Amino acid sequence: MSSSNSGVHLHNINKITFPKIGGSPIDRTPINIGENNLCNQGPTVVIGHESSSNNLWSVVIGYNNGNPQGVYSAAQHSNVIIGRDVMDADAGPAANIYNNVFIGRDVAKTVHYSIGSVCIGRHSANTFGGIKMKFCTLIGAGTNTWSASPTYSYQATAIGQGGYANDYSVCISSDYSAASGKRAVAIGNDCHAKRYGSVVIGAFSTTGASAGDYSVAIGYDSYVGHNNSVVIGRRGQSSASNQLVVNLSGLSSPQTLRTTFSTVVATPAAGTITLPTAVAMLRVTISGTNYTLPLFNNV
Structure with a gap:
């Protein structure tokens, strides 16, 4: 069928079958529209x-999608595949791929195992061989899970250009950022949360490769390379664990405020200080610096 006026062109239609309304049994013949498609099981739609x-x-729409070789197992079902060259390689008979949404071009091409994942954008989930995902969300060009050959990547979320995320991590990237540490957060341009539980926000900021668990780096080109530390500001750097660093680079002479907190290893002996009833504030002098502390009844 062709129509130059309407712009409708249908060629080599193998079969168009819609489920019957009512009656028994239900017609589950596949719906196959297009050329050179492989559609052997239903209910499914291939266009x-x-x-x-x-x-x-499953629903497969586009060009060269859904592994045209047709090497599928019973563990592959309930997928939505839309675009070009989507899931067209490496999804062999042993692959488990179900309850996924893959949309774009060159999406999930090397997926071997994927359950409940969403991949949208060109080259998403398409960098490493043997991608294995559970409940991951990858939205944007070049988004991917972090591990090159994981048992599986679990609940990784990467959004934006070239974002990468590890297990339970979130990456929102404007240009090749990564939350490669587990349970980490990376937000910004070319920033990298490499350690467990770390948070990096800003451009070019990062944690250390071998230290920086549970640490935070916020700002431009900031670096935190110690555990349990916080760095805030432009080009701020930590120098010890349990440290707060605020880099005041906006001043004429850049200044850095560093405060290191010691780890409490034991509860100090109880003591009692008796003050007049009218006293509501307590002033303490430490190394020549006065501190005023409000008093609360916490008995």
Whole structure:
């Protein structure tokens, strides 16, 4: 069928079958529209060119999608695959791929195992061989899970250009940022949260490769290379664990405020200080510096 006026062109339609309304049994014949498609099991829908869906309850739309080789197992079903060259390689008979949404170009091409994941954008989930995902969300060009050959990546979320995320981590990237540490957060441009539980916000900021667990770096080109430390400001750097660093680089002469907190290893002996009833504030002098502390009834 062709129509130059309407712009509608349908060629080599193998079969168009819609489920019957009412009656028994329900017609589960696949719906196959296009050329050179492989559509052997239903209910499923394949629309396009050289695409395939040999698994149940799936929708495949586009060119060269859904592994045209057709090497599927019973563990592959309930997927939505839309675009070009989406999931077209390495999804062999042993692969477990179900309950996913893959949309874009060159998406999830090397996926071997994926459950409940969403990949949208060109080259998302398409950098490393043997991608294995559970409940991951990758949205944007070049987004990916971090581990090159994981058992699986679990609940990783990467959004933006070239964002990477590890297990339970979140990366919002404007240009190649990564939350490669587990349970980490990276937000910004070319920033990198490399350590467990670390948070990095800003451009070019990062944690250390071998230290920086549970640490925070906020600002431009800041670096935290020690555990349990916080660095705030432009080009601020930590020098010890349990440290707060505020780099006041906005002044004419850059100044850095560093405060290191010691770790409490034991509860000090109890003591009692008796003050007049009217006293509501307590002033303490430490190394020549006065501190005023409000008093609260915490009995």
